[in-house]
Amino acid sequence: MSIREFNLLEEPWIRVMKSTGEIETKSILDVLFSAQDYMKLAGENEAQNAPVLRLLEAILLTTFYRYDVDGGPSEIEDVSDALDRWESLWNLKHFPKCPIETYIQPYADRFWLIDDENPFMQTKAAERGTEYKTSKLIGDLSESNNKTRIFQSRNLEGKEEIDFQEAARWLLFVNAYDDVSGKKSATLKKYEKETGKKADSPGAGWLGRIAQVYARGENLFQTLMYNLVFLKSSNEIWDEMTPCWEKARRDGERVQVAPPNNPAQLFTLSSRRLLLKIKNKKVIGYYSMGGDFFKSDTIQNGYFVEKNSLYRYVKGTKTKPSAFVLRRHDPARQIWRDFSNLLIKTDSNEVPGVVKWLGLLESENVLNSDAMIYFDTCSVQYGDKDFFITDITGDSLTLHLSMLNNKYKSYQVGVEDVVRVCTELANATGYLARNIAISSGASGDSVLKAESTKGKELFYSLIDPAFRKWISELDPEVNDFEFYKNNFFSVLKELTRKVIRQYEEKISVRSLGGCYFEDKHYSLPESINIYQAQVNKILGGEMKDAKSK
Known part of the structure; x- marks a missing residue:
């Protein structure tokens, strides 16, 4: 049957x-x-x-x-x-x-x-x-x-x-x-x-x-x-x-x-x-x-x-x-x-x-x-x-x-540039994490690569909710992009300061004095100074004055 x-x-x-x-x-x-x-x-x-x-x-x-x-x-x-x-x-x-x-x-x-x-x-x-x-x-x-x-x-x-x-x-x-x-x-x-x-x-x-x-x-x-x-x-x-x-x-x-x-x-x-x-x-x-x-x-x-x-x-x-x-x-x-x-x-x-x-x-x-x-x-x-x-x-x-409309291609490209800046800041944060690890005595390619990855992940975890909020509120028919972008770069700047504070909270005595690695001296203060210089370079050339519509 x-x-x-x-x-x-x-x-x-x-x-x-x-x-x-x-x-x-x-x-x-x-x-x-x-x-x-x-x-x-x-x-x-x-x-x-x-x-x-x-x-x-x-x-x-x-x-x-x-x-x-x-x-x-x-x-x-x-x-x-x-x-x-x-x-x-x-x-x-x-x-x-x-x-x-x-x-x-x-x-x-x-x-x-x-x-x-x-x-x-x-x-x-x-x-x-x-x-x-x-x-x-x-x-x-x-x-x-x-x-x-x-x-x-x-x-x-x-x-x-x-x-x-x-x-x-x-x-x-x-x-x-x-x-x-x-x-x-x-x-x-x-x-x-x-x-x-x-x-x-x-x-x-x-x-x-x-x-x-x-x-x-x-x-x-x-x-x-x-x-x-x-x-x-x-x-x-x-x-x-x-x-x-x-x-x-x-x-x-x-x-x-x-x-x-x-x-x-x-x-x-x-x-x-x-x-x-x-x-x-x-x-x-x-x-x-x-x-x-x-x-x-x-x-x-x-x-x-x-x-x-x-x-x-x-x-x-x-x-x-x-x-x-x-x-x-x-x-x-x-x-x-x-x-x-x-x-x-x-x-x-x-x-x-x-x-x-x-x-x-x-x-x-x-x-x-x-x-x-x-x-x-x-x-x-x-x-x-x-x-x-x-x-x-x-x-x-x-x-x-409206972000999908090709007539707002300049906004699409502008957002792509912001994503690129976020990527550069994440890479800089990874470099900071690597340098601080070296100043604490770490060595070995796999160990330093892992520390760099942790640094990038830290930055992305901090920026993720801020970026999602920013992109969801960006309306090409209302917002002047340069003004809106600059406001977000101010957020990025503050987040890099937060990154520094998080690493300073985990400070070790050895990282303060630092050490030599491959004929170069590394310490926590030196690593932070390098990071701040990188952040200023990445954001400094991007931030421009603009007026809201």
Whole structure:
């Protein structure tokens, strides 16, 4: 007898937060139809929210590329259509039921979490792969079969079995971020032996390999709309949307596919072949093996399909041209330190597609330039060449929407200069920490490098809240930049004095008198004098008189 349970369109499984802070669990359709009533997604962690968001985006993109807001068949055919369709949705302030139900109901049978034939984003073929316990499925545990985590986020019963609601969320998480510890199936090993061909590794899950950036609004409807990028470039619409539920399921192991040419396809990429193990209506484990993958540094016709990532510039060689490639997050680096990567397009820098999209909407007067925009990052860190997950991190940055408009390029460049000054002051603080360590008798490259790093981290920890406040209050339509910048440099000056006071509080007798190191004398007073001179040089040439508008 056929078994079907827990349809994701109708059953509650997505966690959302109300403005009161209360958490509710809703189905896909309930979330879409009531998105304006919730602040945000509220899964077990921010990294889990990302693939859920992208699933919702895939439904919305496919729906509104084919239907108008009234539910009538109306394909987007040009840039003007795309902007008009997006603006019509934005002005409604909610997602209309008719077009979404008209589109998705014919595919309802592809959304059963438990199904003998077509379980959602799963396949029976996964039974050929590695069998895992539920503790590996749970992303904030990610516990392998061979090693138990010392510090547990839940008790034994809570990690041996979980309900369908939670399993659905972690299923998306594993598909998005899975590590590379999964082994080849016996079938694949036999094939390799017989043919002499080696199957490539699919690598970590797609979202684990990019520096994710998402725009966040005042409520979930705005967040979904901000990330609903209707154009692949400023003058070109997307190819046909092809989410996974519209295609025949692929069961092959470690299959290299052509790079997705539309976001609905990318957002529902099956990077793993998965199958949940069920007992007494609980998930007690799962099977996994390598799924679809593609070369992550591929640019198609000058654009990336992935619109929610930062890039890095790779200088060309004799055999390869210079190129932009998607990059990973550095968890030790605050997002504002990557301001130029986030907002400023140059010959050697590309900005995320979602940022360019919002800038276009602002310049077209679709969005109010007075609005605030929040950019959130989330990332998963791995150890030993992506063999296991070590941490999950996130960050955010608040800006006036007008900062995205290219007509305020001088403000963008000005902020980039301020970030550069902060970097120089952090490096100077690292040099101060190194010199003070030497004056106390420290030596050795690794020891001095560690002290320098601590000094930089100290400066960034002090400046971080001040910079975030400053950038969130900078409004190009109100503030004179030079005046506003000078006020912030006064804050920087005071923070360097605070740095000095913190080191003076840890004074040692030896550091006062100092010592010789590599034929040079070091002491606390000398180190502080050098630091003050560096600070004056860094800030002195930057501070100018300016009047507020």
